Amino acid sequence: MHLRVTFVAAARSSSLLAERFQDERPLDQAGWDEVQRAAPELVSLAASELRYCSPTPRSRATGDALGYGPLVQLALRDCDMGRWRGFTLGEAMAREPQAVDAWLADPRSTPHGGESLLAFIARVGAWLDTRPADDGGRIVAVAEPSVIRAALVYALKAPPATYWNIDVRPLSTTTVTGRAGRWNLRFDGAFTQSTRA
Template identity: 45%
Template sequence: MTVRVMLISPGMNAALREARFAGDAPLDDSGLRPARAAAAAGSVPVADQWLRGPSRRCHATAEAMGLLPDTERALRDWEMGRWSGTRLSEVSADEPDGVAAWLADPAAAPHGGESLLELCARVGGWLDSLHGGGPGRVLAVVEPAVIRAAVVHALALPPLAFWRLDVAPLTVTELSGRAGRWNLRCGRLLVPEERVR
């Protein structure tokens, strides 16, 4: 059976604007307004199963879109250890060698959290588990790092391709496939920007 996985990135928040390793930063009004507009416009895709990452930002985005998804721990954000909550510029100034290793070596985790390889394996394991004859359409509100890891896994990309993928707030990335062969449709806006104002 073909599985269709629709991954929605949560709305904007201050941590994203500040290039901060988010930790569990909440959604703000600049993220709530377009999420509510997507719900009002009927732009939220139909699914058989609704999930979300455990972050407050994913929870608030799903709620603003009128969804009541189950929390899926496998879809949690990238665990950044001691870097959590700090700005990339601060970490780069304090630990330039650690940041360089993190960006160049997918097995490195100088922050004490997950390596890129571990993130991709966790998210990939969840994605692969969907081929067991479960729901045909799965919608999940998840952090951008989770979406990027899913794309890397699904398309069997080299891990460092992760750094070349951008995921904008409130976009849908769709993976559809059967028996581990996935096709990608990425970056569809949930609501046109002019309808958010």
């Protein structure tokens, strides 16, 4: 039994330079505009048998705008950042530089009083592993970039530090195929070769 799970990164709610931990802001105008531009490429995913999203306003709005009618999944919520919720990384660093350094260096640490990176990755991975396993089933999940990074680290069985090296852009898609405990990253983009005169 193999599944195909395509993650769609939620459209932005703010400038990427102002990304905040556990950002609960709705889509801004630029985010809505991005969804409209990306819709022709992404609406076909609405044919997926199961359609999910993170509980954030921007994930729900992105899924609804694309016609997915997604079911909210609490397991796809962002990492619990405790007292750093709503801060940018720079703001947390200005207030608690040693705590931020410890958090970035040790995936088991919780200096913010929330969830460790390791626990976050395990939670998202457990969600992935418990999807209904109909052979050939297709699933789409609109989620925050952090959730998608956690899913990829889990699926690839990569070291937790790999999380910091994965860049997930708004409205990008990432697909994993397989079943519980055995996932593969899949690239579906068409290759076009340009010629020069």
